Amino acid sequence: MNSNHEELVRRIHRDLADHYDEELELELEDHALDSILSDETGELLDEEKLQRRRYFRELFRLQGELVKLQSWVVKTGHKVVILFEGRDAAGKGGVIKRITQRLNPRVCRVAALPAPNDRERTQWYFQRYVSHLPAAGEIVLFDRSWYNRAGVERVMGFCTDEQYEEFFRTVPEFEKMLARSGIQVIKYWFSISDEEQHLRFLGRIHDPLKQWKLSPMDLESRRRWEEYTKAKEIMLERTHIAEAPWWVVQADDKKKARLNCIQHLLDQIPYGDVEHPSVVLPERERHDDYARQPVPDNMIVPEVY
Template sequence: MDPDLLRRLHRDLADHYDEELELELEDRTFEELEGRPQPDDEERAWRHRYFRELLRLQGELVKLQNWVVATGHKVVIIFEGRDAAGKGGVIKRITQRLNPRVCRVAALPAPNDRERTQWYFQRYVSHLPAAGEMVLFDRSWYNRAGVERVMGFCTDDQYEEFFRSVPEFEKMLVRSGIQLIKYWFSITDDEQNIRFLGRIHDPLKQWKLSPMDLESRRRWEDYTRAKEVMLDRTHIPEAPWWVVQAVDKKRARLNCIDHLLQQMPYVDTEPPMVVLPQRERHEDYARHPVPESMMVPEKY
């Protein structure tokens, strides 16, 4: 292969993997970037291992994706947990190298006036997968058992009806051929406090803190009670809960992705061979110049 072409391919590959470094920067505060001491040998070794393992697991996720498409499997993965528990971080790492047409994220906003009059599960149903698709719910119908219960957004009757309905709803999904996997990301009181402080003092993360998030901090014990009731009343054989210890973000990501891969009997499917065709060239074609006024200034 031409040495210049090989060098350009290597550079493109390095740019691709730099995406993970950019994601890691999102998880660190300015104070850490500017003032923290250099990592010792043990920490440096762990970070190297983390990146190696993450890339390996992401390679397995690509194999899983290909198997899902080839077999027409349907998967729903629910991510629940307290605010700042790391749900978004693991979802980013799962989807980072996958085809968004196969693996997509559903992160629904608060229901509008019309949706509040519908059957409770109705707005979630439209996001369920067809054959050969994976859908990751960044929060889900379990909002009713958590934030709606704690903040008083539902009545006692609606709350009890949810617990009567959700096991039957999930059993129905499973009977229809959808595999349902549910994760709860668990962090400590102290860890959430630290992560909230990090968001408050980092201008790039302040948007992540809503008034509801701040109120959830005050009502830690109320959310704990709601979580305990939820896990107890919705942990069913057809769709059990899996708890991810998430105080250490990197370990939580690796553990969750590794566990997810074990939930499906995927195999490495042989992809079709891709042959790059030769570009057609025509003597009568001349490329039109782009006016300078349309060009984006090259400042970098």
């Protein structure tokens, strides 16, 4: 009996380890490979080992707080919109993955809208975003948002001067209206240097798993660095309002940017602990007249591994 209990505990621990391996898999995408962090002997440098350990410890702690935040949002009916803006390769997607990784997708969801179609281009500019706004007890993360008009559309000439100015006249009122309706709006700009974006683009070019992230628009944005900088400066100046202020995340260091952003996000919402009833696993019912039917061999996925 005791050995069965010990085996059960071991299996639970293994399952937990598999769960946290998801984060390690994401780190592989970021090229956090031991070979990259090694010295000439192939051993991880002590300081780098320590930094990675600190990063994972803090990330898992913050993700635990995000789970608490989620429970509070559901209980109170709070509504949250979080906008993530920044240059291509600034790390927006990385922090969004870490925020949503442990959360219920029915509570916390991501809106990453494609370019507008012909019909949407004739609508009120904000119309296609409105349908993605949260109901009570929901968090919505916009991976790019209505601020496309102030950035890529302006720089690439996808909107007229009149549309551009109308955007700036409308967006403060739009966000104030959201705030009055009970939606908390949090806006992040991920800031990276010219040199860092250059390195990240080179990394994507030479990584077959990431080449899909480089579109012709991304490459053109690299050439127009200064135009994007001017557009960003105007955007921050004209849309930084008390009801929905901008927050700038220094993002040259991906890991620090993730931790700083998540910690800041937690600080913006007055969440607290939510009591949950104790969970008791019920005994499974068994019936003598039921026999499990075997699955036909031709329906089983081959066990290649």
